[in-house]
Amino acid sequence: MGPSADYTEKIPNNVGLHEDRRLQRALESWQPNFLSWWESMGPSLPTQDVYLRTAVNVGREGWAHFGHVPMRDYRWGIFLAERDGDRRIGFGEHKGEPAWQKVPGEYRADLQRLIVIQGDTEPASVEQQRNLGATAPSLYDLRNLFQVNVEEGRHLWAMVYLLHAFFGREGREEAEQLLHRNSGSEESPRILGAFNEETPDWLSFFMFTYFTDRDGKYQLGTLKESGFDPLARTCEFMLKEEAHHMMVGTTGVDRVVERTVQLMIEHDTEDVTAHGGISLDVIQKYLNFHYSVSLDLFGGETSTNVAGYYTAGLKGRWMEDRRADDHRLTDGSAMVDALVDGRIGETEVPALTGLNTDLRRAYIADCQSGVNRWNKIIERAGLPQRLALPSIAFNRKVGAFAGIEATPDGEIVSAAEWERRKGAWLPTDVDKTHVRSLMRPVHERGKIAAWIAPPRNGINGKPFDYDYVHL
Numbered sequence: 001m002g003p004s005a006d007y008t009e010k011i012p013n014n015v016g017l018h019e020d021r022r023l024q025r026a027l028e029s030w031q032p033n034f035l036s037w038w039e040s041m042g043p044s045l046p047t048q049d050v051y052l053r054t055a056v057n058v059g060r061e062g063w064a065h066f067g068h069v070p071m072r073d074y075r076w077g078i079f080l081a082e083r084d085g086d087r088r089i090g091f092g093e094h095k096g097e098p099a100w101q102k103v104p105g106e107y108r109a110d111l112q113r114l115i116v117i118q119g120d121t122e123p124a125s126v127e128q129q130r131n132l133g134a135t136a137p138s139l140y141d142l143r144n145l146f147q148v149n150v151e152e153g154r155h156l157w158a159m160v161y162l163l164h165a166f167f168g169r170e171g172r173e174e175a176e177q178l179l180h181r182n183s184g185s186e187e188s189p190r191i192l193g194a195f196n197e198e199t200p201d202w203l204s205f206f207m208f209t210y211f212t213d214r215d216g217k218y219q220l221g222t223l224k225e226s227g228f229d230p231l232a233r234t235c236e237f238m239l240k241e242e243a244h245h246m247m248v249g250t251t252g253v254d255r256v257v258e259r260t261v262q263l264m265i266e267h268d269t270e271d272v273t274a275h276g277g278i279s280l281d282v283i284q285k286y287l288n289f290h291y292s293v294s295l296d297l298f299g300g301e302t303s304t305n306v307a308g309y310y311t312a313g314l315k316g317r318w319m320e321d322r323r324a325d326d327h328r329l330t331d332g333s334a335m336v337d338a339l340v341d342g343r344i345g346e347t348e349v350p351a352l353t354g355l356n357t358d359l360r361r362a363y364i365a366d367c368q369s370g371v372n373r374w375n376k377i378i379e380r381a382g383l384p385q386r387l388a389l390p391s392i393a394f395n396r397k398v399g400a401f402a403g404i405e406a407t408p409d410g411e412i413v414s415a416a417e418w419e420r421r422k423g424a425w426l427p428t429d430v431d432k433t434h435v436r437s438l439m440r441p442v443h444e445r446g447k448i449a450a451w452i453a454p455p456r457n458g459i460n461g462k463p464f465d466y467d468y469v470h471l
C-alpha cells in the first residue's frame, strides 16, 4: 500500500484496490451510478475543459497535479493519508490501544451512521451549486466552482469506499442511497437542513463555502481523530482539499466587500444597489443566514449520542492532541449555551455531553476571524460600518434556541415581532432578486463582473487572466 495513486486503474487509488477483487468489482459497479448522478445533478454548464488540480499523491509534497481536464474525464480516486503503523487511539475508554484497522462489531452501527451523515453532505453541495456556472463572475471563479464540485464528488467517493470496504451489504445499500437522496427533494431530501437550502447566486456560494464548508472542516477534524484508522486517514486527506474550499469562501467575500466599499466611496452612499453593487446590509443578511443555518449543523448543545461516540473512540474533539486534559472526560464539566429563565445564557453539564458545544465554539471563533478580516477591508477604506456574527440564538432551528426567536443582538422577541422584523435581518425576496439580477455571466478571459473585485492571486501561480476554462 504505497502513497502514490495508480492512475492506470479504472478507479485511481492508493488503497491497493487490485488486491481485493470483490471490493474492486463492487466499486466498479457503483461507478456508473456515480457518473450518471454527476451528469444529471452535477454542474449544468457545458465546458470543453477546466484547469483542475487532481490528487496524485497524498504525501506532503506534490499531492496535486494541475492541468486542463474535460470535466467528465476527471479521475475521482480513493486516497487515504499514509498509514502510521504505530497509531494509537487518542481518547475515550480505548485510549492508548492500537487504532482499529477493522470495524469493531459493537460500534458498527454508530460508525456507519457517522460515515453516512458525512457522505450525504458531499454530493448535496454539488447539487446545490449545480446552476452557478451559468452566472460565474469570471473564468477564475468558474474554475474554482468546478474545483470545489469535483472535490466534493471525490469526498463522496471517499465515504463510499469506506461503506463498501467495511460495512458489507448494508454499506453498499447506504452507498446507493447517497445518490438517491437529493438536495431540496420533497420525497428524499438530504439528511441535514443546510444541505437542502438553495445556493442560487454567487454571494450565497461564497457564504456557503465560508460558513458551511467550514462546518465540514470541523466535522472532518473530529473524524480524523477516530479510532477507526481508515476513517481517520480518509478525513485527514479530505481536509487538505477542504482548505481550498475555505479559501474560495474567504477571498470571495473579501472581494465582494472590497467592491462594495469602492462603490460606497465613489458614489458617497451606503446604498450601492443603483450602482451595480451589493450593499453591506445585504451582505450582512446573507452572512446572518448562512452562519445561523451552519450553527445548526453542530446539533444540540448537549448530546448523549456524541458523548457515546467520544467514549467509544469514534469521534474526537477538534485538536484532540493539543488538549491538556485526560482525553476521557469522565468527570469534567463544561458550560454550554442554554435558555436560562427565559434568557440566553449558559448552564453547566458533564463535559462529555457538552461536546457539540465545544466543537461549535471552536467553529464560531474561526468564523469571527473572517468577519474581522472583512471589517479590516472596510476600515482601511476609512468607512465606519462593520459586519458582525449574529447572536448564537438567532434563527436557530436546532438545539436550545429552536423554540424562541432572537434578534441578531440576542434580544428575545415574540413570534409576531420576529415576523414583522425578520426582513431587516435575513435576505428578503427583494434582496435576493437584486442579487440575482447582478448574476450575469462573465466568461471572457481577464474580465470580471461589476459587483465583485478581482482576486489578488490566480491559481497555481497563474495570472487572473489565464484561460482557466474553455467553454
Ligand SMILES: [Fe+2]
Binding pocket: 122, 151, 152, 155, 216, 238, 242
Ligand atoms: Fe467535502
Ligand SMILES: [Fe+2]
Binding pocket: 152, 213, 216, 242, 245
Ligand atoms: Fe468542501
